[in-house]
Structure formats: C-alpha cells, structure tokens
Amino acid sequence: MSIRERLSGNEAIATAMRQIDPDVFAAFPITPSTEIPQYFAQYVADGKVGTEYVTVESEHSSMSTCIGAAAAGARAVTATSSAGLAFMYEVLYVAASSRLPITLACVNRTLTGPININNDHSDSMGARDAGWLQIYAENNQEAYDNYLQAMRISEHPSVRLPIMICQDGFITSHAVENILLESDEDVKKFVGEYRPEHALLGRDHPLAVGPYDSCPYCMEHKVQQAEAMKNAKKVILDVAADFERTFGRKYGFFEEYRMEDAEVALVLIGSTAGTAKACIEKLRAQGVKAGLVKIRVFRPFPMEELAQALKNVKAVAVMDKSEGYSGCGGPLFAETRSACYDLDNPPKMIDVVYGLAGRDCAVEDIEKVYRHLLKIVETGDVGPRYIHFGQRSNQKEVL
Amino acid sequence: MSYIKAENINEQSPWQEMTPGGEIYEGGTSRLTKTGEWRSNRPVWDPQKCRQCLLCAPFCPDSSIPVKAGKRVDFDYDHCKGCGICWKVCPFEAITMEQEVHQ
Numbered sequence: 001m002s003i004r005e006r007l008s009g010n011e012a013i014a015t016a017m018r019q020i021d022p023d024v025f026a027a028f029p030i031t032p033s034t035e036i037p038q039y040f041a042q043y044v045a046d047g048k049v050g051t052e053y054v055t056v057e058s059e060h061s062s063m064s065t066c067i068g069a070a071a072a073g074a075r076a077v078t079a080t081s082s083a084g085l086a087f088m089y090e091v092l093y094v095a096a097s098s099r100l101p102i103t104l105a106c107v108n109r110t111l112t113g114p115i116n117i118n119n120d121h122s123d124s125m126g127a128r129d130a131g132w133l134q135i136y137a138e139n140n141q142e143a144y145d146n147y148l149q150a151m152r153i154s155e156h157p158s159v160r161l162p163i164m165i166c167q168d169g170f171i172t173s174h175a176v177e178n179i180l181l182e183s184d185e186d187v188k189k190f191v192g193e194y195r196p197e198h199a200l201l202g203r204d205h206p207l208a209v210g211p212y213d214s215c216p217y218c219m220e221h222k223v224q225q226a227e228a229m230k231n232a233k234k235v236i237l238d239v240a241a242d243f244e245r246t247f248g249r250k251y252g253f254f255e256e257y258r259m260e261d262a263e264v265a266l267v268l269i270g271s272t273a274g275t276a277k278a279c280i281e282k283l284r285a286q287g288v289k290a291g292l293v294k295i296r297v298f299r300p301f302p303m304e305e306l307a308q309a310l311k312n313v314k315a316v317a318v319m320d321k322s323e324g325y326s327g328c329g330g331p332l333f334a335e336t337r338s339a340c341y342d343l344d345n346p347p348k349m350i351d352v353v354y355g356l357a358g359r360d361c362a363v364e365d366i367e368k369v370y371r372h373l374l375k376i377v378e379t380g381d382v383g384p385r386y387i388h389f390g391q392r393s394n395q396k397e398v399l
Numbered sequence: 400m401s402y403i404k405a406e407n408i409n410e411q412s413p414w415q416e417m418t419p420g421g422e423i424y425e426g427g428t429s430r431l432t433k434t435g436e437w438r439s440n441r442p443v444w445d446p447q448k449c450r451q452c453l454l455c456a457p458f459c460p461d462s463s464i465p466v467k468a469g470k471r472v473d474f475d476y477d478h479c480k481g482c483g484i485c486w487k488v489c490p491f492e493a494i495t496m497e498q499e500v501h502q
Contacts, residue, residue, distance in 0.1 A: 099420040160419055198422055205402070208423035220414035221421050228419075 002180035002247065009140040009172035012179055013079065013105045013165070014039035016147040019187040021049045022103075023074035023194075026065035028056050028084065031117050032169040033107035036079035059084040063091040063102075070100035071209040073199025075151065077102070081169060082109035085123045089130070095162045096131025097225060098210045101154035101194075102162040104132070105147065108270070109169040110357040118358020119169040121269060122322040125331045131225050133163040133232055134299040138255075138273040140177045142296075143167040145249055148182070151191055152239045158231040168271040170358070182247055190246050229300045236297055253302035255294040256309055258284065262291025264373035265310065265347075267336050268319035269295045272354075272361055279366040290370050295332065303339040310340055313347045315373040315382075321355045329353070329386045348382045352399065354389040361390065368399050405431055429478070435463070438481035441499040444473055448493035455485035455494065 007015065014036050017025070025044075027037035044053045052069075056062045062078045069076035080088065085106060095102050111122040124134060133154060137143035146165045154163040167173055182190070198207050213221055233253075240251040255273070258280050259265060266276055273294040283290040293309050295302075310316055318337070320330025329337075333351035340346040352369055355361045369389070376382055389399045403418050405428040418424070449471070456464040456471055463479035465472050486494040 097420055099422075198424065205424050206426045208428075209420070211421050211423060213421050216410040217408075217412075217417065217421065220412070220417050221419075223414045224417070224419055227414075 002182060005179050005181050006176050007140060007179050007181075008035070008174050008176050009137075009143045009167045010035035010107065010174065011039060012140045012144040013147055013167070014043070015181060016144050016187070017077060017105075018043045018049055019182075019184045020075075020148075020151070020191050021188070022051055022077045024052045024054060024066065024069035024076040026054045026056055026062035026069070026076065026078045028059050028062045028078075028080070030059070030081050030084035032109055032119075032173045033079045033081040033084070033105065035173070036105055036107070059087040060091060063088040063095065063104075066102045066104075067091060067095050067098065067100055070095070070102050071098065071199070072201045073194075073196050073203070075103075075155075075194040077105070079105035079107065081107045082117075082123045083112045085127060086111055089127070092127055092130040092132060092162075094210060097221065099160040099225070099228070100162060100209075101151065101160055103147070103150045103154060104162065104164045106164045106166040107169045107173045108166055116357040117169075119171055119271075120321045120356050120358070121166075122356075124164055124166050125322040125324070127164070128299060128331060131161060131229070132299060133159075133161055133229075133297075135163065135165055135297055136269045136295065137165070137167040137172060138271055138294060140167075140172055140175070141179050141249075142251075143172060144179060144181065145243065145247070145251065146296075148187060148190060149239045149243055149251070151194065153232060153235050155194055155196070156232075156235045157197065159228050159235050161225070161228050161232065166270075171271040180249075186246070190243070232300050233302065236300075251296060253295075253297045253305050254309070255292075255296060257292040257294065259291040259293065259309060259313075261289050262312075263289040263314045263377060264370055265291040265293060265313045265316050266319055266366070266369065267293045267295065267306070267310070267316060267332065269298065269321060269332060272319060272321065272366075275361060275363055276366050279363045279370065282363065283367065283370055288370065288374065298332075298335075301335050301339075303335070306336060307339045307343055310336075310347055311343050311345070315348045315350075315376045316340075317350050317352050317369050317373055319369070320351055320353045323353055323356060333386075348376055350376070350382060350385050350387060352387050352389045356390075359390045365390065372399055433477045434461075435475075435477050435479045435481075438476075438479060438499050440481040440483060440496045441476070442474055442479065442481065442483065442485055443495050443497050444471075445493045445495070448491050450491055450493070452490065454488050454490065458484050458488045460484065
C-alpha cells in the first residue's frame, strides 16, 4: 500500500536513499542537489541509516570515493549538479570502464559558463558519452521511482554500469508535489542486497581493478562496455515490469502521450513534458492531433523503439534543453534524427533548443512550436532545422 | 562473468573471453607480461666485482634483481626497464649501463 506524501524532488531522492540504506554515500554539495546530502546527513545523525557518510573536498573525490567503495564491494551513491558533474568527468569514465555500478543522483543544472544555477540538461548531456546509464524524470514521483529501479539495472551482471538518475534542477528538485512513497520494507525487498561476484573485500580470491590496459586488450574492454550498454535495454524493461507488478506504476524507455493518431509531435526530456501535456489537451480540444514522446532513458538510447513511435507522425520538433554547440543541433536531435533515418518515410524534423540556463517555457510557448509544426505539414517546407527559442532578438526569429 | 585466469588471456583472446573491465582475479600476474621490451639502456652485472652487499636489489623499482639463497643473481631482463638506479647505488662499480640492442 503506497503512502501519500508531499515532497520536493530532492527530498524524494533522499527518502529513496534512506530506504535503500546504501553502504557508502560520498558527499560534496552543489546547488541545486545540495539538499540530497543535507537530508541524508540528518538520517546518518539520527541513526536511520547504517551508511558510511564520507564528506570529501571535491566532486572528483566524491566520485573517486564511490569508485573505491564500489570496487570494495559496497553499494555506493552520490549526488551532484552542473560543474560538480563536470569536475567528475575524468573519473566518470573510470567508474564505467571499471564496470562499477555506482548510482549518481544528478539534479540537472546548466553547465558553467557563463555561471548560472538554473536548469537545463547541459551537465548530464556533457557526460552522455561517459558510459553511464542515464534515466530522466518528469516529476518528483518519477525521480523517486527511477531511483528505486536504478540499482537493479546498474548492478545486473549483464550490465555492471554506473547509472545517473536525473531530474530538473529547481523545477522538480525544489518544487513540492504530491507523491506516492512505498514502505521501507517494500523498497528494501524490491531493491534487494548488492552481492557482486567480484570485490576487493570479503572474497576468497584476490582482485585487481582498473589495471593498465595495453593496446592489444583495451579495445576489447571497450567493446564489452558497449555490449553491456546494449544489454541494459532488456534489464531496464524487466525491472520496469517488476516495478509495475510490485508498485503499480508503469515505465518504459519513453512515455508516449496522445501519440496514437498524432500528426505533429514533440520529443523532449524532463519536466517540460508536463507543460507539453497541458498544451496537447488544449490543442486536442481544438481538433489538433498533437502528441508527445517524453524520453525517460537516454543511455542506452532506445533508437528502434523511438523510430517506431514516430513513424506515422508528419512533423516532429525535438526540444533540446542543452546546446551541443555542434553548429547543427543539440544531442537529443542528433539521436532522434539518426533513429528516424532508417524509416521508409521519416517525419519532417526540426530541433528547437529552448530553456537554456533556466529560461522559462510555458504552455503558450509549446503551442507556438506545435503551430510551427502544423505550418510545416501544411506547406511542406521545413525551413530552418536548427532553431533557438525563447531568446530576445532584434530580428524576426522562426519561433 | 567468471574466473578467467590471466594465463588464459592473451593477444588472441576474443572480447567475450576476457574479464569485465580487465579485472584480474589472482596475484603475481605481471610475471606473465614482458615489460622490459622497451628498455633502451641495459644494466650489466659483473659477478667478479660484486661483493653481494645486496644494496641494488631493494632499490630496484621493478623487482628485477632476483635474490636467491641470500645472493643476487643476474637481472630479470623480462621486466627490467633500464632505469639505472642499481648502477647508481652500487658502491663497487659492479653494474655498468650499456646501450640496449634490439633484434
């Protein structure tokens, strides 16, 4: 029986952590994820968890602590944002290549610079090639639920990769929402114990982790990592199915909202999905066949499944909440357009880079994007494919 | 996932038959890998001049001066990198450094 509560996204993640009671929490604060180690420090002080709470001097050290702890056989967690994640950059790759299932609560904040504390996805998108699994949440409930599923995916023997559980800074991390929590007992039962096959401590055989990997061997290990990332797709769906059986809430690689007959659709990540859903209801009432695909799992990227979800749509706007500075669109656009390349009749597609560094995006903004898609369908003219939206300008912009 | 032994992994091993992340499940496996191949200077030991003071052996950073029954024997050239520390610390000039000749 679920427990009705009202919590911020940070508090929801901290609650999940308390319920799971991990072995090690390596903590260094950074806005807007600071509350997670803050709440957790209170749980430690109150004796509500048995976790070894390690306060370190930097995020490079917090991730290094997690790597050491995970290699020792511990369930290790941390939380960070923005520049903190960037400071981990070197060791993120070490965690992944050493195949250590660490759970990182990423509260998305724009990556400095210019320095700014508000939300976009540039921090975790910057780490998208680091070999970490990445799961994103629309709201506090999803952040909590994703966290409960994280370790079973990450620790699975066919995966053994670290995982980021992402939510939008401030928008979800600090907004208090209604939430359904599960009991401590049910959470512990669902998540289970971590029993790695190999570990530095408590095993009857020696172990070396992360040795120098010379040219004749290193590529094979990277192929193993790539295979593990592919294997994760099945595990993610299996864990989601068990989550639904256990707690009744359904998850997949992405959520399709009013896609059954959609002619125009958005593909986006995170809290903007709520805004888009409100807009879709408004447009549907006017007879516009608008739909939404909200990406939940970005790594591994659900390429074939997304193409299937978009194959009958006439025009798609990918909404990138980060600038990839590729000169031709953001990271979600690159993946989505690549996914649709193999379709016989792919939808017309544009990239709308929006919401950078906390720039607001309201229902009427989303409506402008849908109206633009309708115009593309009507005229057959896609126009510029790489558009910024929400910035002030002294010339007429596309949106 | 398994306990693949280091001696069963070599430069012909397919990725499926290697350990995840290059993990090693036993000790002393560096003996299986010749790391002295890139040596450019080669220490040469002169047993006539050597007084067996054993100063060189503990200074060697790569454990490449084997000691047997209380006496040093010739260099382990499979692992010696030619750093020259042994030559530097030898009080009796029993070690000389020579240019390595690669075949």
